[in-house]
Amino acid sequence: MLIVTTETIGGKRIVKSLGLVRGNTVRARNVGKDITAGFRALVGGEIAEYVKLMAEAREQSVDRMIDAAEELGANAIVGTRFTTSMVMSGAAELLATGTAVIVEDE
Numbered sequence: 001m002l003i004v005t006t007e008t009i010g011g012k013r014i015v016k017s018l019g020l021v022r023g024n025t026v027r028a029r030n031v032g033k034d035i036t037a038g039f040r041a042l043v044g045g046e047i048a049e050y051v052k053l054m055a056e057a058r059e060q061s062v063d064r065m066i067d068a069a070e071e072l073g074a075n076a077i078v079g080t081r082f083t084t085s086m087v088m089s090g091a092a093e094l095l096a097t098g099t100a101v102i103v104e105d106e
Helices: 031-043 048-072
Strands: 012-028 076-088 091-105
Touching (some): 012 048, 012 076, 048 076
Antiparallel strands (some): 076 091
16 A cells, blocks of 8 residues: 555556545553653653654554555555544544545556
């Protein structure tokens, strides 16, 4: 599956647009990791616990978006975007969206 943030793919032409696809996940923080992250925030630097949490959320969202595109018969997704939003204190949603398409070599 080709996934791009652009509206076109170099060397390919879009022969059919299948519509919007999306994948999302909602992740909550872990109390133990919050304590570690709190200490790290005091001294500065990257908060690795949250970096890992968000990376996992991105991967799961993309996997779900790919599943949705494959169900439509797509072989590519163009215009991919990521959005995050807080759904409650300590929990955030990560949403991946794009347009499922069928592409062929030019």
